[in-house]
Amino acid sequence: DAMVIQNPRYQVTQFGKPVTLSCSQTLNHNVMYWYQQKSSQAPKLLFHYYDKDFNNEADTPDNFQSRRPNTSFCFLDIRSPGLGDAAMYLCATSAAQGYGYTFGSGTRLTVV
Amino acid sequence: GNSVTQMEGPVTLSEEAFLTINCTYTATGYPSLFWYVQYPGEGLQLLLKATKADDKGSNKGFEATYRKETTSFHLEKGSVQVSDSAVYFCALSDNSSNTGKLIFGQGTTLQVKP
Numbered sequence: 001d002a003m004v005i006q007n008p009r010y011q012v013t014q015f016g017k018p019v020t021l022s023c024s025q026t027l028n029h030n031v032m033y034w035y036q037q038k039s040s041q042a043p044k045l046l047f048h049y050y051d052k053d054f055n056n057e058a059d060t061p062d063n064f065q066s067r068r069p070n071t072s073f074c075f076l077d078i079r080s081p082g083l084g085d086a087a088m089y090l091c092a093t094s095a096a097q098g099y100g101y102t103f104g105s106g107t108r109l110t111v112v
Numbered sequence: 113g114n115s116v117t118q119m120e121g122p123v124t125l126s127e128e129a130f131l132t133i134n135c136t137y138t139a140t141g142y143p144s145l146f147w148y149v150q151y152p153g154e155g156l157q158l159l160l161k162a163t164k165a166d167d168k169g170s171n172k173g174f175e176a177t178y179r180k181e182t183t184s185f186h187l188e189k190g191s192v193q194v195s196d197s198a199v200y201f202c203a204l205s206d207n208s209s210n211t212g213k214l215i216f217g218q219g220t221t222l223q224v225k226p
Contacts, residue, residue: 006155031212033213033214040219041218041219042201042216042217042218042219043201043216045213048213090155090156092156092214094212100144100146100205100214101156101158101214102158103148103155103157104155105155106154106155
């Protein structure tokens with residue numbers, strides 16, 4: 001089945017130690033998104049790629065970076081995780097506007 | 113700017129009760145509207161959508177109608193089950209850009225008791 005896969009499901013990292021979360025898709029969608037969702041809150045868009053074009057949200061901290069080496073893969077890099085970065089990170093893809101997203105199962109990040 | 117407002121939860125119902133979760137939106141242009149459901153520890157799943165005024169989205173007994181005159185997209189189900197317990201997010205797609213990024217409401221927790 002075509003899908004969006006996030007690895008790992010659970011990630012524990014140390015305060016200040018760089019961490020990378022990965023997302024892959026078999027849908028061949030042009031657009032890939034990264035959202036941050038803190039407990040009991042709505043998902044917050046961090047950035048997205050339209051093909052190779054990177055689009056950062058204005059309020060996304062510089063600590064968060066992303067890479068998309070090809071259509072199938074997208075990575076979220078947190079350069080120096082703080083305790084406040086503990087959250088569920090959701091990857092999603094979309095073929096085009098108005099069609100909605102397909103979400104992965106998320107990676108829950110714990111910072112110790 | 114575009115925004116989505118949902119009724120606050122948690123909403124607690126008995127099994128087989130009627131469900132309404134209110135959602136209103138503010139948008140320029142003609143957004144597409146969505147309901148997503150999130151079960152504990154999981155990502156979001158698309159429940160239903162509507163892409164133009166007066167469209168009705170439906171899935172698994174849930175329905176929502178795109179009402180442009182009241183800028184609303186309320187979620188309804190005639191008879192809820194315990195398995196419907198989850199967090200429900202209303203969202204709109206910003207169709208002013210070619211990426212159609214989603215803007216979410218704050219989510220409404222539904223608890224269904226046997």
